[in-house]
Amino acid sequence: MYKSLSDRLSGIFDRLKGRGALSEDDVNAAMREIRIALLEADVALPVVKEFIEQAKQKAIGQELIKSINPAQMVVKIVNEQLIQALGSEPEEINLNAPSPMVMLMVGLQGSGKTTTSAKLAKLLTTKFRKNVLLASLDVYRPAAQLQLENLAKQVDIPSLPIVDGEKPTTITKRAINAAKIQNIDVIILDTAGRLHIDEQLMQELQEVKALSNPIETFLVADSLTGQDAVNIAKSFHDTVGITSIILTRADGDARGGAALSMRHVTGRPIKFLGMGEKVDQLEIFDPHRIASRILDMGDIVALVERAAALSESEDQEKLAKRIEKGHFDLNDMAKQLEGMQKMGGLSSMLSFLPGIGKIKDKIQGAGLDDSLVRRQLAVIRSMTKKERLNPNVLNGSRRKRIALGSGVQVMEVNRLLKQFEQMQTMFKRMGKMGQKGLIRQGLGAMMRGK
Numbered sequence: 001m002y003k004s005l006s007d008r009l010s011g012i013f014d015r016l017k018g019r020g021a022l023s024e025d026d027v028n029a030a031m032r033e034i035r036i037a038l039l040e041a042d043v044a045l046p047v048v049k050e051f052i053e054q055a056k057q058k059a060i061g062q063e064l065i066k067s068i069n070p071a072q073m074v075v076k077i078v079n080e081q082l083i084q085a086l087g088s089e090p091e092e093i094n095l096n097a098p099s100p101m102v103m104l105m106v107g108l109q110g111s112g113k114t115t116t117s118a119k120l121a122k123l124l125t126t127k128f129r130k131n132v133l134l135a136s137l138d139v140y141r142p143a144a145q146l147q148l149e150n151l152a153k154q155v156d157i158p159s160l161p162i163v164d165g166e167k168p169t170t171i172t173k174r175a176i177n178a179a180k181i182q183n184i185d186v187i188i189l190d191t192a193g194r195l196h197i198d199e200q201l202m203q204e205l206q207e208v209k210a211l212s213n214p215i216e217t218f219l220v221a222d223s224l225t226g227q228d229a230v231n232i233a234k235s236f237h238d239t240v241g242i243t244s245i246i247l248t249r250a251d252g253d254a255r256g257g258a259a260l261s262m263r264h265v266t267g268r269p270i271k272f273l274g275m276g277e278k279v280d281q282l283e284i285f286d287p288h289r290i291a292s293r294i295l296d297m298g299d300i301v302a303l304v305e306r307a308a309a310l311s312e313s314e315d316q317e318k319l320a321k322r323i324e325k326g327h328f329d330l331n332d333m334a335k336q337l338e339g340m341q342k343m344g345g346l347s348s349m350l351s352f353l354p355g356i357g358k359i360k361d362k363i364q365g366a367g368l369d370d371s372l373v374r375r376q377l378a379v380i381r382s383m384t385k386k387e388r389l390n391p392n393v394l395n396g397s398r399r400k401r402i403a404l405g406s407g408v409q410v411m412e413v414n415r416l417l418k419q420f421e422q423m424q425t426m427f428k429r430m431g432k433m434g435q436k437g438l439i440r441q442g443l444g445a446m447m448r449g450k
C-alpha cells in the first residue's frame with residue numbers, strides 16, 4: 001500500500017544522528033526513500049535517476065541546521081531542487097505577438113485537448129481581455145467539431161463555422177482569414193487526438209504548424225500518465241516542437257510526477273493545470289505546489305524552512321549557549337516563547353507534525369492554544385528588568401501588579417512562575433545534553449505547566 005514519504009522518512013530520522021555536516025551515508029539512506037517516493041508519484045525512472053544524482057551532489061557535505069535532523073535537511077534540499085526542476089516560478093502564457101496569434105493544442109487521444117481549448121479561450125477572454133476564436137481541426141472523429149462548437153457556445157466565445165469535408169490545413173487557413181476580418185486576437189486550434197505517435201497525424205501537425213506559426217504550441221497531457229510521459233513528451237517535442245505543457249485531470253489522484261518527467265525531457269514549462277471537467281477549471285501551474293504534492297512532504301518542508309529561519313536568529317544561538325551553561329532567566333523564557341510565535345504559534349507547529357491532526361483538537365480543547373503563549377509573554381513583559389532577572393523578588397503585591405498590567409488573573413502569574421522554575425531545573429539538567437533536545441523539551445515543559 002501507499003505509504004507517505006513522511007512516514008518512511010521518520011524511520012530514517014530515528015536512525016540518523018545529528019552531526020556537523022551531511023555525510024554520504026546519511027544522504028544515501030534518505031535518497032533511497034526519496035527515490036521510491038518519486039517513482040510512486042509517477043516520475044519516469046530515467047528522470048528519477050538523474051534527479052537523485054543531482055540532489056546527492058548538492059546534499060553531501062551540507063552544513064546541518066540546529067533543531068532539524070539530517071534527513072529533514074535532505075528533504076529540504078530535495079524540495080528546493082524539485083521546485084527548480086519544475087521551473088521555480090509560475091510562467092505566463094505568451095501573448096507577445098501581433099494579432100491574430102495562433103495557439104495550437106496537441107496531444108494523445110482523450111488527453112483533454114478539446115475541453116482545455118474551451119477553458120483556455122475562457123481564461124484569455126476574461127483574464128486577458130482577448131478576442132478569441134475557437135476552431136477544430138479534428139476531422140477524423142465524428143462529432144469532434146460539434147463538441148468544440150458546443151463548448152464554445154457554453155463559454156460564449158465564437159467558433160469557426162463547420163464546413164464538411166475540409167482538410168485541417170484548409171480549416172487553418174480559413175480560421176486565420178476569419179480572424180483577420182473579425183478583429184480576433186487569439187485563434188485556438190484544437191487538433192485530432194493520437195492513439196499512439198502516429199506518423200501521418202504528426203506530419204499533419206507539422207503542416208498546420210508551418211502554416212499558422214503558433215505563438216504557443218501546447219502539449220496537452222493527462223496527469224495520470226506514468227512512465228510513458230517521457231516518450232510522449234519527447235516525440236511531440238521532437239516532431240512538432242512544443243512551447244509549453246498543460247496537464248489535465250490534476251483534480252484526480254495523480255501525484256504529478258508527469259510534470260517533472262515532461263518538463264525534464266522537453267525543457268518546456270508547464271503553464272496550466274486542468275482541475276476538472278468544467279470550463280472554468282483551469283489553473284496556473286505553480287512549481288511550489290506540485291513539488292510538495294510530488295514529495296507528499298509539504299508540511300515537513302515548511303517546518304524545516306521555519307526552523308531554518310529561526311536558527312539563523314542570533315538570539316536563539318545566544319540563548320542556547322546560555323542554557324548550556326546553566327543560565328536561564330525570565331528573559332530567556334520570553335525569548336523561547338517568542339521563538340514559538342515566530343514559528344507560527346503552537347497550533348501551527350503542531351499541525352506540521354505528521355499524524356498530530358487528531359490530537360491537535362484535544363490539545364486546543366485543553367486551552368493549550370496560541371493565546372496561552374501570548375498571555376504568558378504579556379505577563380513576562382509586565383515585569384521590571386530586575387524582576388525578570390531575579391524572580392525571587394516577586395512577592396504578592398508585585399504579582400498583583402503584574403497581573404493587572406498584563407490583564408490576567410494572579411493565578412496565571414503564579415502558574416507561569418511555577419513553570420519557569422520547572423524549566424530552569426530542567427535546563428540545568430539539560431546543560432550536559434547540549435542543544436539537541438532544547439526546543440522539544442522546552443515545549444514539553446510549557447505544555448505540562450498548564
Ligand SMILES: Nc1nc2c(ncn2[C@@H]2O[C@H](COP(=O)(O)OP(=O)(O)OP(=O)(O)O)[C@@H](O)[C@H]2O)c(=O)[nH]1
Pocket residue numbers: 107108109110111112113114115116138141144191192193194247248249250251252273274275276277
Ligand atoms: N476531471 C477532469 N476531466 C477532464 C479534464 N480535462 C478534460 N477532462 C475530461 O476528459 C474527457 C476527454 O476530454 P476531451 O477534451 O474530449 O479530450 P481530447 O483530447 O479532446 O480527446 P480527443 O479529441 O478524442 O483526442 C472529457 O470527458 C473531459 O470532460 C480535467 O482537467 N479534469
Ligand SMILES: [Mg+2]
Pocket residue numbers: 113114115138144190191192193
Ligand atoms: Mg478533442
